[in-house]
Amino acid sequence: xxxxxxxxxxxxxxxxxxxxxxxxSARLPGPVAALRARLADPAxxxxxxxxxxxxxxxxxxxxxxxxxxxxxxxxxxxxYGQYGAPRMHASTVAWIERATTYGPNDCRQCHGAEAAAxxxxxxxxLICETCxxxxxxxxxxxxxxxxxxxxxxxxxxxxxHAEAAGRPVAFPxxxxxxxxxxAECLRCHDPHTSSAVAPPEVPxxxxxxxxxxxxxxxxxxxxxxAGHQPAVDSVCRSCHQPGIRESIGSVSR
Amino acid sequence: xxxxxxxxxxxxxxxxxxxxxxxxxxxxxxxxxLKLGAAAVPCLLGSxxxxxxMTGLATEPSAPVDPIVAAYDPTAHAWGFVVDASSCIGCGxxxxxxxxxxxxxLDAEHTRTWVERHAVAPDGSxxxxxxxxxxxxxxxxxxxxDVTGGIARTTQFVPRLCMQCENSxxxxxxxxxxxxxxxxxxxxxxxxxxxxxxxCVVACPYGARYIVPAGPRTPTGVAGVADKCTFCYHRITxxxxxxxxxxxxxxxxxxxxxxxxxxxxxxxxxxxxxxxLRAELGTKPRVHxxxxxxxxx
Numbered sequence: 001x002x003x004x005x006x007x008x009x010x011x012x013x014x015x016x017x018x019x020x021x022x023x024x025s026a027r028l029p030g031p032v033a034a035l036r037a038r039l040a041d042p043a044x045x046x047x048x049x050x051x052x053x054x055x056x057x058x059x060x061x062x063x064x065x066x067x068x069x070x071x072x073x074x075x076x077x078x079x080y081g082q083y084g085a086p087r088m089h090a091s092t093v094a095w096i097e098r099a100t101t102y103g104p105n106d107c108r109q110c111h112g113a114e115a116a117a118x119x120x121x122x123x124x125x126l127i128c129e130t131c132x133x134x135x136x137x138x139x140x141x142x143x144x145x146x147x148x149x150x151x152x153x154x155x156x157x158x159x160x161h162a163e164a165a166g167r168p169v170a171f172p173x174x175x176x177x178x179x180x181x182x183a184e185c186l187r188c189h190d191p192h193t194s195s196a197v198a199p200p201e202v203p204x205x206x207x208x209x210x211x212x213x214x215x216x217x218x219x220x221x222x223x224x225x226a227g228h229q230p231a232v233d234s235v236c237r238s239c240h241q242p243g244i245r246e247s248i249g250s251v252s253r
Numbered sequence: 254x255x256x257x258x259x260x261x262x263x264x265x266x267x268x269x270x271x272x273x274x275x276x277x278x279x280x281x282x283x284x285x286x287l288k289l290g291a292a293a294v295p296c297l298l299g300s301x302x303x304x305x306x307m308t309g310l311a312t313e314p315s316a317p318v319d320p321i322v323a324a325y326d327p328t329a330h331a332w333g334f335v336v337d338a339s340s341c342i343g344c345g346x347x348x349x350x351x352x353x354x355x356x357x358x359l360d361a362e363h364t365r366t367w368v369e370r371h372a373v374a375p376d377g378s379x380x381x382x383x384x385x386x387x388x389x390x391x392x393x394x395x396x397x398x399d400v401t402g403g404i405a406r407t408t409q410f411v412p413r414l415c416m417q418c419e420n421s422x423x424x425x426x427x428x429x430x431x432x433x434x435x436x437x438x439x440x441x442x443x444x445x446x447x448x449x450x451x452x453c454v455v456a457c458p459y460g461a462r463y464i465v466p467a468g469p470r471t472p473t474g475v476a477g478v479a480d481k482c483t484f485c486y487h488r489i490t491x492x493x494x495x496x497x498x499x500x501x502x503x504x505x506x507x508x509x510x511x512x513x514x515x516x517x518x519x520x521x522x523x524x525x526x527x528x529x530l531r532a533e534l535g536t537k538p539r540v541h542x543x544x545x546x547x548x549x550x
Binding site: 054055058059062063065066069071085087088090091092093094095096097098099100101103123125126127129130134158159160162164165166167168171198228 | 254
């Protein structure tokens, strides 16, 4: 048993040394040796790199490259890489191509009267859509535009002109509770000229007279507009008395 | 065409040339090299022409480029923004305009821009209130004034938006490269690539990002992705101002090209004292503030 093992070891060593000899003789089998043999043989080598076949190969390679490039060109925009990596480019283009909502601010082409009034007023320079809804819905939904404005007129004004901590002191603002509470802003103010329309001043003396409503009942006497709301005496005088404009001016600042 | 293995080989004979004895094996003669070159030149020219022709075939009739996209060169601009906090009246129309223009959800938590009211205490610290992101304006008394006990040194409105940082943390943390910076300096989000992980929302020091909630209003039609102010990229590439700038009744928001020294923003940055928010972070915002009183914001 032991002897047999020693014999196996000896045989293995012999095989190893003979394999080393074979390896060092550089007669490697396989494609590397075959190529070396061809390179060593002038005749075989001239066949390996025959010029005519080389030209053909070059043409084939160039044709393949151009086909790949052309196929790439088919699937690529001319703006490829303009904004960075390809997907970034596609995303950037998508952001650019979104539709705009506000403007172009061409309301003045039709609404010239309002524009002319606004050009000289404190609201000059504002785009119409600051107060009105975006014109993108217009003129297809003119009623929608008007309703959206009419319903919240005072609220629209108050958005900017209600007195609030933090507003610049020079900005015209009113304390809503103290400046004709309950009245629509547009009753006195023209939003386009942004100027207050003075109520007609009482042309006769007020001393020793009964309440205004005694004579100026709704529908009774002249100079009571149809849309004018019925009111008690004290409210009448808050508007219709001499010097009211100066009074409003002091309040609104 | 040359085999590197041949470089070490002895020179081989050409057709009866003088080098015959010294170099007995020539696989390719000079004449053949010239022939090869002469053949390669027309091949290359031909393939180039073929490439050009197929490129033209691919783009001209079948894929018309949007003229707006084609006319816009993003490398020719550097967009900048100036917020004049001293003139803002806090009407919130900018928030309304932004949400309408971009289809942003109408609630306060998901917004691209918002208006804050800063009550600056005598020590410079700031108490902030921003009811409904300022979308309905500030009709009530300042809640921030109560915070400071009514002893605010200054109370002012501060419009907020994405700072479009030149050194933007959001683009750095994005694990999928969905948010990126355009050459003209606007940070955009690729909604097709965004996975909605929210890293950018957390990374933004200005709170300018949000994840689009599922609902009727989605800026890109995709919910669950990050969204943010784009400076109204679709407007500025058409030569218009962002919607918030256009709508502002007092000109508190100013937008322009920093590459143009005559633009309003360039003039302001050159001639007036402006500051950026949280400058210590080194984010290099493209949004500058004028007349900002509070500190540490």
